[in-house]
Amino acid sequence: MSSPHISLNEQRYVNEAFKANWIAPVGPHIDAFENNLSKISNNYHVAALNSGTAAIHLALLVLGVKRNDNVICSSFTFAASTNPIVYLGARPVLIDSEKETWNMCPNLLEKAIVELSAKNEKPKAIVLVHLYGCPAKLTEIISISKKYNIPIIEDAAEAIGSTFDDKPLGTFGDLGVFSFNGNKIITTSSGGALISKNTSFIKKAKFLATQAREDSPHYEHKEIGYNYRMSNVCAAIGLGQLEVLNKRVEKRRYIYDYYKNKLSEIKQIKFLDELPGYVSNRWLTTILFEEGAVIKRETVRLNLLKDNIESRPLWKPMHLQPVFKDCQVFENGVSEDIFNRGLCLPSGSNMNDLDLNRVIENIKTLHES
Helix, strand or coil: CCCCCCCHHHHHHHHHHHHCCCCCCCCHHHHHHHHHHHHCCCCCEEEEECCHHHHHHHHHHHCCCCCCCEEEEECCCCHHHCHHHHHCCCEEEEECECCCCCCECHHHHHHHHHHHHHCCCCCCEEEEECHHHCCCCHHHHHHHHHHCCCCEEEECCCCCCCEECCEECCCCCCEEEEECCCCCCCCCCCCEEEEECCHHHHHHHHHHHECCECCCCCCCECCCCCECECCHHHHHHHHHHHHCHHHHHHHHHHHHHHHHHHHCCCCCEEECCCCCCEECCCCCEEEEECCCCCCCHHHHHHHHHHCCCCCEECCCCHHHCHHHCCCEEECCCHHHHHHHHEEEECCCCCCCHHHHHHHHHHHHHHHHC
8 A cells, every 4th residue: 555665865874873883762863863854844843753653642641631531533534543542541522524625624623612611521632633644624723723722733644745835734733743654655664753843842742752761860750651762773764764755745646646647537436636725745545436336445445456456445434433432423424424435545655657557457447347
């Protein structure tokens, strides 16, 4: 679907780390990686971590989320957006999507805040996801968050390199989250980052991410901490990957355009277009089969699989997941419908036109049969 795409620069930085024996969760490559990531993130402060999940967990902690607090979260997302809420004993409140970006519906968001506040259960935070790299309706959602004074954790795990009104995603909320997992547009093998313009948030996150060790010559702990820091070797990989981020985004957008151009003759297949001012990194190219289409999502997926081509359904909404069945949800049926009709196509930036044509011809052949 989206395999790692590594060049020679990453190997050079890793060799430097080995040569200097910086094989630890501290080292010069972590500092350099954080500095370079800050430069492409409006000079926000950065904590390099071992996963995007860890970043969300720490974001919730620095915002003071505690047991039994309500935390709003996009329902149409990967489970890692929601799981950290449960780590803290807080309660996820799941918000369905709108049709134009597939992200959190602003109308349902405000409805949830009003209803919960009326019961003296005002949400403590909003975890907003930019799905598949597409920006959410930030103007409306930020306005709502300010109106009710609820901070936003911007889950840009899939959206590094995407922008809204020429500003990078991850820099609109009180805290931003990136993932550098092996399937992301750039990778550190495993890894993530938490960013914020608030210095104290990142300082606190780094403290908690290093087992909450106090400044003492011995190991002194007054709080529960976590082993969440990124290793210097992974950061070395990340240094090389950041250098090619723009190229990777350019290639992913090329792949989206290629698929759309070649499959446009199949009227029953639709693509998610960008709204004015929105630029998606097109992490994964997704297609949607119209209701009543002759060919169905699963028919296409299984036919591709027979040809050893991996594709997969879109994220199954969290309110449909058994583990979150008891969570409060504000739904409109949009994400369930998109899940039932949507498919992610192979989108790795190391694919060439021959690879893309193989996928396209498989779909066209099935449609024509």
